[in-house]
Amino acid sequence: QSALTQPPSVSGSPGQSVTVSCTGITNDRVSWYQQPPGTAPKLMIYGVSNRPSGVPDRFSGSRSGYTASLTISGLQADDEADYYCSSFTSGSTPVLFGGGTKLTVL
């Protein structure tokens, strides 16, 4: 069982904003990945709020206490995917993934 907890699913209509949460965060080395069906994950956010080159600024990350969040604004149909958080940990396994959240665009 993952030490990072995500809601199983979220949904929103085109143009709206949605937020995916990830609890169990203890530091700023948080990343978010987008995985459309049948494809490899894609890095969307690292270091809580940094976007790699090419990732639209509709995707933003934040952290408050033990919860990190990924917000997608101006929702589009091709945002529909599974989203995973990950974080560095000080335990015996240095990086953990959350269980994933399925985003449905209505």
Next chain:
Amino acid sequence: QVQLQESGPGLVRPAETLSLTCTVSGDSISNGFYWAWIRQPPGEGLEWITTINHIGTTYYNSSLRSRVTISVIAAKNQYSLSLTSVTAADTAVYYCARQLDSGYWAFDIWGRGTMVTVSS
């Protein structure tokens, strides 16, 4: 443009060893990044397995450590994964991925993944 490509058998018998190779193109594997293996069982989430850096320092998932080996084959610009004593629970898509070397433990470039089934 850096690309990663996994290769290896798609079927492994129980109790045997799973061996995969990741070929890196577009950059030298010795150029300072870290290199990782991550897997995803069918219908499930992601699980980090192991990482190696350019000077050979290795990191392992504690739950798999006793069965996993990662190594770099610099001459071929490849790195490999070995997982011993496999069971059906090791059936998964296995991804190789480049890890940012900045301490973020983030994976910025992924291979397409290779499905490995453990079955007799």
